[in-house]
Amino acid sequence: MKTKQKRAERAKLIADARALTDAVKEGETMSAEKNAEFDKLMKKADELKAEIDRLELLDSAEIDLGETVQRRAGRENISTDEAKARIEDENKACNAYLRNGMGGVPEELLPLARKQFKAAQSGELGGAGGYLVPPSFDTRVIEAQLAYGPMLMPGLCFGFDTATGNPMNFVTDNDTSNEGTIIGENATVGQQDVTFGQVTIDGYTFSSKMVLVPNSLLQDSAVDLEGYLAKKFGERIGRAKNRYYTLGDGAKKPTGIVTASTQGKIAASATVIAPDEVIELEHSVDPAYRANARYMFHDDVLLHLRKKKDGQGRYLWQEGLKAGAPDTINNKPYVINQHMATHATGEKAMLYGDFQSYYIRRIGGVRVLRLVERFADSDQTAFLAFERGDGNLIDAGTHPVKHLVMA
Template sequence: MSKITELREKQQKLVADARALLADIKDDTAEARVAELETQHDAAMAEYDRLEARIKREEGLEERERELNAADERRPIGEDRSVQGGRQENLDEARATAFRSYLRHGLEDMPAEQRKIVREMRAQGVGTDSKGGYLVPEGFMAELVKSLKAWGPMLDPGVTRVLTTTSGNSIPWPTMDDTSNEGSLIGENTQVSESEVAFGTKTLEAYKYTSGVVLVSAELLQDSAIDVEQTVRSTMGERIGRIGNRHLTVGDGSAKPTGIVTAATALTGVAAAAAITFDNLIDLFHAVDPAYRDDPSVRWMFNDGTLKSLRKLRDAEDRYVWQPADMRTGAPATILDKPYSINQAMAGVGASNKSVAFGAFNRYVVRMVREFAIRRLVERYADFDQTGFIGFTRLDGELLDVAAVKTLQHAAS
């Protein structure tokens, strides 16, 4: 039995135990007993979430192992089996080694060959050279993107549509809403009436984000056992990922991205100020046109506190709305047979809040500029015997079809 399968089976048991606890709550159950049972239920589901995080890590390790095996430089490439792989890998490794040397020692103390490689990397970027920043190697960028995704689903290509560009120029993107038009039946020799298609346009910009200064002590830089690159990358990924996800979720569009919650049409008049019901979910589900509900990217989105409430909801036939992941088929956990993403940037259940989003999320385009630059700050923190690193990247996001995603907005009071 694989580790992942074992963890999935534990999750299944936790769900069964948690639901058995809720089943003990009757109309005449004392309030103290109800609180006790709900606390035990929440503890079981917290353990479920902890196991889910372990499963994600195990899946990530398996994926990494597959990547390493696929990149074995001893494997031949192409039809000519005399040509061995690894040449590009050797170049990438040389860049990565030079970059790590730059992080530890700075440009002045690097060997001449590595200094040349780093300067060549810097020359590849538009506008980076004059600012003293250095482009990061592809391996660093790939791992950074993974760190960004970990801090919010809006940067996950499996949720939104991610467009990566080499430069940061504005991109006009045409939009069209023709859902109100349909064909017509006409008689013989009858002129066809005209119906205009409503075209529009939205522009994807490249708003500049920074990680802020990441401080690393001289001792860590000098200790060869410490992975400085990983320390810098994970910290920058966390900081940029958190603000990037928040702006792509609830940004107001003023010198920043227009978030998907901001852009989506809100469904009002159905949800109470401080509660969410099964009927509210049904209303939101059917507020989205069936054509979008069949899209592969369709999903729910809400924060973890809202998920906690939804896990306890049951329909008129006493069936739970939330269904756990199926370990046999690999299907994810669902609500009304649709998957969901947890987004902590979304508001919780509360007066006037937009607590749940639903629809085809690939109609939201995230534009990321491939160039990512890092600057090394030495003198500024010399009195603390520390070196500062600061990263810069650019991104934007737009909901290109506002009919594709709807939000549930609670009453004001």
């Protein structure tokens, strides 16, 4: 009910903003005052959209929590009560380590803590010590990453986990120009070779940098230390991942989606994106990829496009009115990515295509390192989080993601 009311409020704000642009006569431009009013209304609409998304994410998280317990029970052939108890013990052991180090872990939980501590030192994970956090803490870090890393949004790219960090090779082939034929009786079948390529996905280490926590906070049991650290680690690593998965140049780092994309359209202007250019970018992508395609751009580009109409006078931007329905540009969903450039001279301002062709690898889990002595003179303990991963576009020459570049 709460989301339904907020959707109605948002629809009213958008209708009021549209009324301002509809009132502008052909050949005229909107006044600065009306522009400011439009931006104010749309800002409120965006804030409501963020609230709606958070409420829906919370509902989804509660469902996922129940499913996690059930999956654990099925995997280990135990009851759901036993699975819940094991998860609670893992969380207690992790919390004790974070607050007091291994020496502060209760004796009955030491086997669990030692197991996680040993796992973090595994060469296969590229470990250099620390503590491999339990799944529940790991999930909280991932959830925090999602808020700051749109490339990590569930269902956008093809994400997968591996236990070890060895390089993985993905074979590609482009056979789109070849087709079968009809042969005559007793005729010899012709030969057509397929050209294969290869894309390698490696493992790079992302760091949260040091998070300093006052020792008085560690001693306060009322403070949700795990929640605080998970949020900090997730925000920092999420931003780093998103930057490299967007803009990375592939030189001892991930190859970002913008870097790997192919030119689809050059805008006529250095600062203005015309509605027809948006449509032409869409049609530069092979129809095979358009069924699951979407746009990606900076928020400034969205603001620019919101006032645009197509040749029939319809707005390119449309709000999603139903629960779970996304807002769209030219009837296609879009993703806001603040690491992309805006619509300025020579910049790749828009992407369009099937982002499932971009592979994101996550290796192992989050490792946490606790540094006690380094900041002892300031009565603080430092925490560091590490996570390994890589990303690249699997493109066999069919170019599943293309960009619009400004003149």
